Amino acid sequence: MSVQQQNNGSSREMVRAEKIVKRFGNLTVLNGVDLSVKRGEVVVVIGPSGSGKTTLLRCINHLEKIDDGRIYIEGELMGYREKNGRLVEDSEANIARIRSQVGFVFQRFNLFPHLTALENVIEAPIHVLHEPRAEVTGRALALLDKVGLADKANAYPHKLSGGQQQRVAIARALAMNPKIMLFDEATSALDPELVGEVLKVMKQLAEEGMTMVVVTHEMGFARDVCSHVIFMDKAVIVEEGTPEQIFEHAQNERTRNFLGMIS
Amino acid sequence: MFEWNTVWHFLFADPNHLFLIAAWRTLWISVVAQLCGVILGLFLALMRMSRFPYLNGPARGYIWFFRGSPLLVQVLLLWDGLPRIINNPNFLLPDWACILVAFSLNEGAYMAEIVRAGITSVDVGQMEAAKSLGMRYALAMRRIVLPQAARVIIPPLGNEFNNMLKTTSIASVIGLLELTGTAEVYGSQNFVIFELLIVATVFYLLLTTIWGYIQSWIENRLDPNRTIKTELDQKSWAARMLGFGSPRPGGAGTLASGR
Ligand SMILES: Nc1ncnc2c1ncn2[C@@H]1O[C@H](COP(=O)(O)OP(=O)(O)O)[C@@H](O)[C@H]1O
Ligand SMILES: [Mg+2]
Secondary structure, three states: OOHHHHHOOOOOEEEEEEEEEEEEOOEEEEEEEEEEEEOOOEEEEEOOOOOOHHHHHHHHOOOOOOOEEEEEEOOEEOOEEEEOOEEEEOOHHHHHHHHOOEEEEOOOOOOOOOOOHHHHHHHHHHHOOOOOHHHHHHHHHHHHHHOOOHHHOOOOHHHOOHHHHHHHHHHHHHOOOOOEEEEEOOOOOOOHHHHHHHHHHHHHHHHOOOEEEEEOOOHHHHHHHOOEEEEEEOOEEEEEEOHHHHHHHOOOHHHHHHHHHHO | OOOHHHHHHHHHOOOOOHHHHHHHHHHHHHHHHHHHHHHHHHHHHHHHHOOOHHHHHHHHHHHHHHHHOOHHHHHHHHHHHHHHHOOOOOOOOOHHHHHHHHHHHHHHHHHHHHHHHHHHHOOHHHHHHHHHOOOOHHHHHHHHHHHHHHHHHHHHHHHHHHHHHHHHHHHHHHOOOOHHHHHHHHHHHHOOHHHHHHHHHHHHHHHHHHHHHHHHHHHHHHOHHHHHHHOOOOOOHHHHHHOOOOOOOOOHHHHHHHO
């Protein structure tokens, strides 16, 4: 079956991961993980530390190479192309092009410290999408306003709190008009009192219909916002379903143990 | 008998500006060789850090060779060896070209290690964030990583240039009349070699001292505490770092305007 046929009739599918295998040396971090995210869906990934959640997100936008399986972003094979029936590494330009449509929010923000908040946001649209600076700046200011940081446009990251930095990072990703946003424990590095302001932004995004994959330990957020919960443990998806199925009627004992432990 | 008159003459009263011209030679050779060395070092560092063996292998070998053998030998290899390698005894690189090539190649090896240390000092999350925004490697390097690495690269780069100013004396062995060569040639002709070496030393000290001031001024500009203070001015990062036309906050500018 060719790539094309496989993806017909699934145009609403923004991310599709098939049997992803990822190893670091002898350690298998993802062992046949499947994932499907439809347009407008918010998928939350939960699971104990070291279960492979971060690695899964990083594989989706090809920050990590996968050892087996396939990942499609809107039907396009990510990171590889088919050549004589075999997969070979895709060109850098192609990988970058697909990545530019996938927003990634890091646990540790990773703002560019030598640029102001505004400069952080306009950097990629100007230099990657080659959009006119004036236009981008207008959009960037609107985005900073949206995340509640209109007054911090000219501040350097080190002058911002963790919560503010993470909101700038979200605005930075949004400035690329991504088709999907990936959040890797976006609030884990924050002081407890700053978590709410970031979750609020994420919640608003979800309500506006943004397609999102969210790795988080914030079960409240998962319950309120998401349409699908995935529980991972030891490199595999143990159980998945609606928030109600997972949070109220988990079938698997590992899921119940995990949920019992963190709530 | 030491002749102070001679020293005085060549320092202040030489109508031919013999040493001034020699100092100028020393200076431009240093500047050009350092610039070439920085550019070469940048590419060597990137090659050296590549995961492809056919890129990092040659870079390793290059750095190993040029850091592991004396510059003097490298100059002589180029000067005496090149005409023989290409098997044409009439082919001669002009002395200045030979020196520039040898110095640049050598400096490139040292700069490669300095640039590599600078790039390594930047958190890997910076490159990943840039890539996640759709930047390609070269763009991410240029716009995101190198500007941050510059903070770490520039202080040792300044020391390299200080060294370079003095190391140019090696050029005298192939007869290029920079400061040391000038002192030697004119000194031994007129039996005042010691006097002229003193003159050359004064010029070397002048060059390195002036550079020392420029260096500390640049490093002061790079001081993170300073960036915090200047962060409200809207200039580009490069302008801020090199301080083109930006008034010193709370400094002379405010005092002057208060008057
Ligand atoms: N770059 C790496 N090299 C080696 N091992 C890694 C690397 N990144 C992650 N791992 C390992 O992979 C496993 C899963 O990591 P991760 O995906 O970060 O888990 P989670 O995000 O669920 O906590 C862990 O055991 C971790 O130590
Ligand atoms: Mg993680």
